[in-house]
Amino acid sequence: MSHTQQNKDRLLxxxxxxxxxxxAVERxxxxxxxxxxxxxxxxxxRGAVNGLTLELIEDHMREHVVAPLAPGNEASAAGAEELIAVIRRYLK
Structure with missing residues (x-):
């Protein structure tokens, strides 16, 4: 099951x-x-869009980049976590 389906309620x-x-802007x-x-x-x-973007990027990284490489490949997992942290700082 896709990570967007697993987290569908939170994303929606x-x-x-x-x-x-x-x-509210329209009003x-x-x-x-x-x-x-x-x-x-x-x-x-803008902040809310950035938050949604960050959540999707994080989930994507963990599901499709880190998870397939995780067994025995701690360097990839650490690199992905570093990238997530950089993206989080950038989007705030």
């Missing part, structure tokens, strides 16, 4: 929160909210 919850945030724009308020909402959407 993130997508639904994103949808709600985007709808603010329709209401003529100050640009700073809209920008703050957009920044939160």
């Amino acid at each position: 919850a993130r997508v639904r929160r994103l949808k709600g945030q985007l709808e 603010q724009l329709e209401a003529g909210a100050p640009c700073a308020d809209v920008l703050n909402l957009v920044a939160s959407v």
Whole structure:
């Protein structure tokens, strides 16, 4: 079973929160909210998208890069964890 199917509920919850945030941006724009308020909402959407992206990348790395190589290949697992940490810092 694919890691996206195994974590489907968690991923869909993130997508639904994103949808709600985007709808909030739409409501603010329709209401003529100050640009700073809209920008703050957009920044939160960006953070949420980055969080979803990071979760998908981490799961992909662990499922398709590390797991097939894990038995006896600790260097690959360590390298993948280092890469995940770098990506996490980049996306925050």
